[in-house]
Amino acid sequence: MPEETFGRNTEGREVPPPKDPGDLYVLGGMYYQGLTVPVDKEKAAALYRMSADRGNEDAMVRLGIMLMTGDGLEQDYLEASKYFRMASERGNYDAKYFLALLYSRGRGVDRNPIEAVKLCLESAAGGCSGAMVELARWYRDGTNYLDMDLGKCVYWLKKACDAGYAEAMYELGAMYAFGEGVTKDEENGRILLEYAARYGDTDAEECLRALDEGKTVRP
Numbered sequence: 001m002p003e004e005t006f007g008r009n010t011e012g013r014e015v016p017p018p019k020d021p022g023d024l025y026v027l028g029g030m031y032y033q034g035l036t037v038p039v040d041k042e043k044a045a046a047l048y049r050m051s052a053d054r055g056n057e058d059a060m061v062r063l064g065i066m067l068m069t070g071d072g073l074e075q076d077y078l079e080a081s082k083y084f085r086m087a088s089e090r091g092n093y094d095a096k097y098f099l100a101l102l103y104s105r106g107r108g109v110d111r112n113p114i115e116a117v118k119l120c121l122e123s124a125a126g127g128c129s130g131a132m133v134e135l136a137r138w139y140r141d142g143t144n145y146l147d148m149d150l151g152k153c154v155y156w157l158k159k160a161c162d163a164g165y166a167e168a169m170y171e172l173g174a175m176y177a178f179g180e181g182v183t184k185d186e187e188n189g190r191i192l193l194e195y196a197a198r199y200g201d202t203d204a205e206e207c208l209r210a211l212d213e214g215k216t217v218r219p
Contacts (some may be wrong), residue, residue: 017050024051025059032062032072041072052083060087061094068098068107077108088119093126100131104144113144124156129165132156136171140181150181161192166199174207174218186211 018024028047031040045066051059060083066073067080081102087095100119103112117138123131136156142148154175160168169192175182177189190211196204210219 017047021051021054021056021059024048024054025056025062028059028062041066045073052086057087057090057092057095060084061092061098064095064098068102077102079108081108093123093128093131096120096123096126097128097131097134101134104134104138117144117146124159127163129160129163129168132160132163133165133168133171136160136168154182164199166196166201166204169193169196169199170201170204170207173204177207177211178216178218180218 018027024047028044028051029035030037031047032044033039045063048059048063048066052063064080064083064087065071067076067083069075081099084095084099084102088099096119100116100123102108103116103119105111117135120131120135120138124135133156136153138144138146139149139153139156154172157168157172157175161172173189173192173196174180175189176185177193178184190208193204193207193211197208206219210217
């Protein structure tokens, strides 16, 4: 989006975008969410890109997510990895998590389980709840060269639950409710699933329905 075509004021004059990367990021968020302006994800992405190219880590992550998911932009894993790496090198824990996902799945980068685990551990240790849940799944399933370790799986899920992360409540709740590698505890499993469902987790809702129907395995 060329700066000279950014927009026009009430008098019809062209208005350039702000110069400050933080202001660009905020304005991008307004267009992304439709706050006081119409939703325009293409314009949001352009503003995020300007902000990211001027060093704003949050903009790097937001743009990376849009590119990774194809949200308002053509999906481009390679370009997403570029922005995640830029933010990761600045120590951004969310960026490390998303870059770990790309390395784990070989999207936009050569598949590298060792690098994926390294980045995910750094991200989880830095407080990223998504990374905690991803690590827990890897330990549960024994993927990315990790040995199956239900103790570490539960450890990371509990940490993410303590942070109020619905996906972790769903995963741990389902494990307890259906006795997946842990002592079955349907009562506490239901409590976690109900919390996750309250936060909008549809998988948790399915699990609760399955328990009400007397099913013994996670749907």
